Amino acid sequence: MSQKTMLLSATLSNGYGVQGQAWRAPENHRSNFTDIDAQVKLAQAAERGKFAFLFAPDFPGAGEELASQAPVSTLDPIVTLSVLAHQTTRVGFIATGSTTFNEAYNLARQFKALDVLSRGRVGWNAVTTSAPNAVANYGERVRPREQRYERAHEMIQIVQALWGSWGEDAWVHDVETGQFLDMDQIQPINLGGKHVASRGPLAIPPSEQGQPVIASAGGGEYGLGLAGRYASVAVGSSTYDFDVTRREREMYRSAVRQAGREADELKYFTGFMPVMGATVEEAIGKRMQMDEHLAPQRVPVLGLMLGLSLDASQADEPLSAAQLERARANPNDPRSARALEIARQGWTPREILAHGVIDYAPSPVGPPEAIADYLQEAFEAGIADGFWLQQATYAVADEFVDEVVPILQRRGLYHRDYRGATLREHLGVPRQYGQDPRLN
Amino acid sequence: MSQKTMLLSATLSNGYGVQGQAWRAPENHRSNFTDIDAQVKLAQAAERGKFAFLFAPDFPGAGEELASQAPVSTLDPIVTLSVLAHQTTRVGFIATGSTTFNEAYNLARQFKALDVLSRGRVGWNAVTTSAPNAVANYGERVRPREQRYERAHEMIQIVQALWGSWGEDAWVHDVETGQFLDMDQIQPINLGGKHVASRGPLAIPPSEQGQPVIASAGGGEYGLGLAGRYASVAVGSSTYDFDVTRREREMYRSAVRQAGREADELKYFTGFMPVMGATVEEAIGKRMQMDEHLAPQRVPVLGLMLGLSLDASQADEPLSAAQLERARANPNDPRSARALEIARQGWTPREILAHGVIDYAPSPVGPPEAIADYLQEAFEAGIADGFWLQQATYAVADEFVDEVVPILQRRGLYHRDYRGATLREHLGVPRQYGQDPRLN
Numbered sequence: 059m060s061q062k063t064m065l066l067s068a069t070l071s072n073g074y075g076v077q078g079q080a081w082r083a084p085e086n087h088r089s090n091f092t093d094i095d096a097q098v099k100l101a102q103a104a105e106r107g108k109f110a111f112l113f114a115p116d117f118p119g120a121g122e123e124l125a126s127q128a129p130v131s132t133l134d135p136i137v138t139l140s141v142l143a144h145q146t147t148r149v150g151f152i153a154t155g156s157t158t159f160n161e162a163y164n165l166a167r168q169f170k171a172l173d174v175l176s177r178g179r180v181g182w183n184a185v186t187t188s189a190p191n192a193v194a195n196y197g198e199r200v201r202p203r204e205q206r207y208e209r210a211h212e213m214i215q216i217v218q219a220l221w222g223s224w225g226e227d228a229w230v231h232d233v234e235t236g237q238f239l240d241m242d243q244i245q246p247i248n249l250g251g252k253h254v255a256s257r258g259p260l261a262i263p264p265s266e267q268g269q270p271v272i273a274s275a276g277g278g279e280y281g282l283g284l285a286g287r288y289a290s291v292a293v294g295s296s297t298y299d300f301d302v303t304r305r306e307r308e309m310y311r312s313a314v315r316q317a318g319r320e321a322d323e324l325k326y327f328t329g330f331m332p333v334m335g336a337t338v339e340e341a342i343g344k345r346m347q348m349d350e351h352l353a354p355q356r357v358p359v360l361g362l363m364l365g366l367s368l369d370a371s372q373a374d375e376p377l378s379a380a381q382l383e384r385a386r387a388n389p390n391d392p393r394s395a396r397a398l399e400i401a402r403q404g405w406t407p408r409e410i411l412a413h414g415v416i417d418y419a420p421s422p423v424g425p426p427e428a429i430a431d432y433l434q435e436a437f438e439a440g441i442a443d444g445f446w447l448q449q450a451t452y453a454v455a456d457e458f459v460d461e462v463v464p465i466l467q468r469r470g471l472y473h474r475d476y477r478g479a480t481l482r483e484h485l486g487v488p489r490q491y492g493q494d495p496r497l498n
Numbered sequence: 499m500s501q502k503t504m505l506l507s508a509t510l511s512n513g514y515g516v517q518g519q520a521w522r523a524p525e526n527h528r529s530n531f532t533d534i535d536a537q538v539k540l541a542q543a544a545e546r547g548k549f550a551f552l553f554a555p556d557f558p559g560a561g562e563e564l565a566s567q568a569p570v571s572t573l574d575p576i577v578t579l580s581v582l583a584h585q586t587t588r589v590g591f592i593a594t595g596s597t598t599f600n601e602a603y604n605l606a607r608q609f610k611a612l613d614v615l616s617r618g619r620v621g622w623n624a625v626t627t628s629a630p631n632a633v634a635n636y637g638e639r640v641r642p643r644e645q646r647y648e649r650a651h652e653m654i655q656i657v658q659a660l661w662g663s664w665g666e667d668a669w670v671h672d673v674e675t676g677q678f679l680d681m682d683q684i685q686p687i688n689l690g691g692k693h694v695a696s697r698g699p700l701a702i703p704p705s706e707q708g709q710p711v712i713a714s715a716g717g718g719e720y721g722l723g724l725a726g727r728y729a730s731v732a733v734g735s736s737t738y739d740f741d742v743t744r745r746e747r748e749m750y751r752s753a754v755r756q757a758g759r760e761a762d763e764l765k766y767f768t769g770f771m772p773v774m775g776a777t778v779e780e781a782i783g784k785r786m787q788m789d790e791h792l793a794p795q796r797v798p799v800l801g802l803m804l805g806l807s808l809d810a811s812q813a814d815e816p817l818s819a820a821q822l823e824r825a826r827a828n829p830n831d832p833r834s835a836r837a838l839e840i841a842r843q844g845w846t847p848r849e850i851l852a853h854g855v856i857d858y859a860p861s862p863v864g865p866p867e868a869i870a871d872y873l874q875e876a877f878e879a880g881i882a883d884g885f886w887l888q889q890a891t892y893a894v895a896d897e898f899v900d901e902v903v904p905i906l907q908r909r910g911l912y913h914r915d916y917r918g919a920t921l922r923e924h925l926g927v928p929r930q931y932g933q934d935p936r937l938n
Contacts, residue, residue: 081671081678088671092614092703094584118603120701124679129701134611140580141615144534161599163558163635171574174532175581195603197695231521231528236791238521239564255637261560261569263532351676 063473064437064466065444065485067327068104068455070114070138070151071130073097075451076331076418078127083348085453091128094141100452101142104149107459108476110484111150111181113293113327113446114139115275118156119192136168143176150481152181152273152291157210159187159196162254165213166220169270170262178267178480181291182217183275184284186210205253207280212251214272214288215493219247221269222492223259267480268491277306286313287497289324290487293446296329296419299392303328303441318496325443325485329419330432331450333412334457338424342405342412348450353408359416360407363387363394373408377401419448426461433462434471503913504877504906505884505925507767508544508895510554510578510591511570513537515891516771516858518567523788525893531568534581540892541582544589547899548916550924551590551621553733553767553886554579555715558596559632566791576608583616590921592621592713592731597650599627599636602694605653606660609710610702618707618920621731622657623715624724626650645693647720652691654712654728655933659687661709662932663699707920708931717746726753727937729764730927733886736769736859739832743768743881758936765883765925769859770872771890773852774897778864782845782852788890793848799856800847803827803834813848817841859888866901873902874911 073090074080081088090096104112116131132138135153143151151172155165165182173180186206187193193200201209225243247258274285275293285292292310297303307328311321335341346353354370361368365386366377377385382402387394397415405413414421422432433445449455466472477483513530514520521528530536544552556571572578575593583591591612595605605622613620626646627633633640641649665683687698714725715733725732732750737743747768751761775781786793794810801808805826806817817825822842827834837855845853854861862872873885889895906912917923 079676082673082676088673094615118607120684120699122681124684124701125681126676126678128678133614133702134608136576137580137608137611137615140577141584144581144584159601160604161601161636164600164604167558168574168577171577174573175534175577191697194697195700196601197690197697233522233528236519236522236566238566238568241562241565244560244564250637257631257634257637259560260635261564262573 064433064442064471065110065325065327066107066447066463066472067109067111067113067152067444068100068447068449070097070100070112070132072128072132073452074128075454076130076448077348077450078123079348079352080451081128083451083453086451090452092133094138096452097132097138097142098145100455101146101149103455103459105146107463108473109149110444111152111179111481112142113183114151114153116154117189117192118159118187119189119195121191136172139172139180140175143172143179148179148476148479150179150181150484151176152183152271154183154185154275156187157184157213158201158206159198160213162213162216163220163256163258163260166217166260167262169217170221170260170265173265173267173270174262176265178265178482180265181271181273181481183273183293184210184214184288185275203280207284209253210284211287212254214284216247216249216251216254216256218269218288218493219249220256220258220260223247224261224263226264226268226491229263264491265480267482268489271481271485271487282309282313285310285324286317286319288494290482290485292324292326294326294328294442296446296448297392298396298420300436300439300441302392304439307440307442319494323487325487327444327446328436328442329446329448330436331414331417331419331421331448332429332454332458332462333414333421333423333450334426334429334454334461336425338428341423341425342409345412345414345450346408349412353411356411356416357407360397360411363391363397363416364401368407374406376404376406426465429458429462430465430469433466434469437471504873504882504911505550505765505767506547506887506903506912507549507551507553507592507884508540508887508889510537510540510552510572512568512572513892514568515894516570516888517788517890518563519788519792520891521568523891523893526891530892532573534578536892537572537578537582538585540895541586541589543895543899545586547903548913549589550884551592551619551921552582553623554591554593556594557629557632558599558627559629559635561631576612579612579620580615583612583619588619588916588919590619590621590924591616592623592711594623594625594715596627597624597653598641598646599638600653602653602656603660603696603698603700606657606700607702609657610661610700610705613705613707613710614702616705618705618922620705621711621713621921623713623733624650624654624728625715643720647724649693650724651727652694654724656687656689656691656694656696658709658728658933659689660696660698660700663687664701664703666704666708666931669703704931705920707922708929711921711925711927722749722753725750725764726757726759728934730922730925732764732766734766734768734882736886736888737832738836738860740876740879740881742832744879747880747882759934763927765927767884767886768876768882769886769888770876771854771857771859771861771888772869772894772898772902773854773861773863773890774866774869774894774901776865778868781863781865782849785852785854785890786848789852793851796851796856797847800837800851803831803837803856804841808847814846816844816846866905869898869902870905870909873906874909877911
């Protein structure tokens with residue numbers, strides 16, 4: 059590993075949590091979606107836990123899922139993070155922004171303004187947009203991947219050039235002589251590609267970290283190419299299989315080296331979704347309560363994962379010896395082996411599901427020590443530089459910070475305080491201003 | 499007049515003030531441009547003064563003027579106003595946003611998120627962008643006025659339709675039944691014009707005022723057409739000539755009626771730029787200090803206004819009897835008559851300039867009573883529904899609120915408290931959600 063202690067981050071979403079039914083959890087007020095105080099409380103928890111950043115996924119669209127689920131994103135990432143940046147002093151923020159459906163100048167301006175407001179604690183998760191119900195909101199059709207990534211490269215290069223267009227020492231503001239700026243250091247960028255163009259300059263001075271960090275969550279060949287060139291943070295896949303995750307981290311590091319940078323200039327994060335309680339029984343009990351209405355439709359999915367035909371009527375009966383005999387883990391789905399392992403412990407399908415076996419990320423289950431054990435094992439296996447907490451409900455962030463973080467600190471796996479003041483310092487990545495001169 | 503008391507607003511700009519040299523004023527810290535606290539202090543002053551709103555002009559570009567002047571705008575209006583909305587409870591905010599260089603969906607989302615965050619205190623000043631050094635930042639060429647306004651109409655209609663696409667009672671969030679939204683009330687808008695299109699819906703519920711107010715600062719035939727159809731606030735010209743301003747107000751009211759709305763649904767604001775001090779001498783003394791480096795280049799301009807040839811060497815000598823004899827006010831420039839009137843009082847050119855005679859807006863000069871007298875006279879002459887304070891430096895806002903507002907209140911010209919909680923209530927304009935059904 060390139061460092062001795064792990065990094066941590068958490069999810070900024072809709073004020074409830076990443077689980078689709080989180081808005082129904084008793085600890086959430088049902089109006090948290092529009093209540094900035096819920097977001098402020100999360101940011102303060104992350105800061106108390108010395109997290110490197112809150113990560114705000116974003117999806118500029120909505121579909122039929124809203125009949126029963128809250129939108130996955132905050133009302134708007136820039137609006138929300140502006141308030142959170144003002145209400146905190148140390149934790150970083152990475153906001154998702156589309157490279158497909160933004161004007162480069164507007165995006166550059168908002169992210170740099172936010173970086174200045176936060177005194178250097180901001181990152182931009184640069185993603186292409188291809189989901190049809192997002193694309194339609196911009197009156198467009200889905201573009202081929204190659205075109206989307208061509209535009210994404212242009213966007214990042216032009217945005218970074220705009221960020222660097224106000225020279226680091228340009229702001230003379232000499233009251234005596236009346237010179238506000240040294241105009242020799244305020245230069246147009248005059249960049250134009252096939253999809254994006256801007257003249258500049260952008261009239262915003264450097265932040266304490268120079269300019270925002272770039273993050274990437276794309277994956278695939280094109281995504282690796284993008285991350286390799288520009289990203290300081292990669293938010294990778296989240297699987298139960300340490301080998302899969304470790305290989306992905308290596309692919310990112312190799313892409314970074316191919317672009318002429320040092321591998322450690324990118325920090326790889328993988329997700330986890332703890333199910334916490336004083337005991338395993340209490341943890342899955344809480345989770346079953348929240349998933350009560352989801353379980354019936356999920357039992358058949360669990361059946362498929364185990365190679366069995368299961369329906370909702372069997373939700374509360376442990377699998378029979380005959381069923382366990384027939385059950386097979388799907389080798390192409392790393393969640394399957396874990397589901398089978400838990401089934402063999404004698405849990406009912408509803409209880410197996412409450413272990414989080416079909417969720418988006420690995421779900422360690424149980425008391426704080428069990429969660430810490432999982433992170434220690436994963437970190438020592440070298441699967442990631444940092445772990446991204448996907449809290450089923452926002453309350454899990456507080457529980458995690460207050461109960462798991464101290465264990466990680468006692469074990470020497472996690473820092474007791476921030477080493478610096480900026481997101482770049484939290485991550486241990488180099489300062490950058492304007493475009494990276496090593497790229498061409 | 500349509501109401502018995504006047505409305506007030508002030509300018510949110512760069513943290514220093516609207517005067518180009520304000521960054522050099524001793525009461526400004528030189529880093530106010532990047533210090534959100536300077537903006538928070540202004541918002542708190544406006545709220546203490548029961549102002550209807552802070553008005554944030556915006557210009558997405560920069561030029562050679564930055565050698566000696568601060569950028570006119572805040573770092574970014576959405577970022578700044580998000581913090582100010584969170585730090586206040588009553589004052590409204592109107593942010594400028596380009597109809598030419600924004601995606602309709604992104605703009606609709608950010609303004610509605612800000613409106614929800616502020617609990618219904620936000621307006622959008624919808625302007626077209628034509629300045630070459632702004633247009634170039636978007637890799638474009640300047641479009642003809644007709645095309646720009648065609649796009650502006652489409653933008654406003656589509657943005658308002660997106661705002662209305664989450665029905666007012668759609669948010670069921672019933673924990674028992676698990677229904678988050680009533681999907682019958684969440685409808686795509688499927689609007690597309692020649693320039694802008696969006697499918698929607700936008701997943702943001704109504705604010706306390708429904709949706710943001712539209713403001714217009716365009717002027718001209720096209721601008722009047724836009725304001726007449728959509729605007730609740732018009733920020734008009736600022737001249738010394740009451741007749742000119744009153745006629746402009748009438749033109750706006752007539753445009754509103756032509757669009758099928760009631761004239762009082764639009765409030766007309768005109769600017770003023772007070773020069774305050776315990777006496778006239780102290781007021782212009784403070785102003786001369788700030789304008790010290792500007793005066794030499796402005797003396798010849800003053801000469802042109804008076805029909806005289808003046809140069810910087812004459813800055814500190816009162817005009818001679820012969821000069822006063824020859825001086826003529828330019829009938830096409832309402833500032834000229836006032837400059838001549840002040841010259842005849844025996845002031846030097848530098849002192850005449852310190853009366854604000856060539857500034858952007860009428861400049862009443864002197865103690866608080868003199869400023870209140872000007873506003874009373876202007877309001878009773880029926881020139882405007884509200885007055886827009888263009889504070890030379892941010893400190894003027896505090897002085898105005900603490901010294902002039904109480905006089906206006908004692909005279910019964912200004913409210914002692916807000917009548918409601920939302921910007922629409924402050925303005926006395928009707929609620930609107932989605933597009934105005936009276937328009938077609």
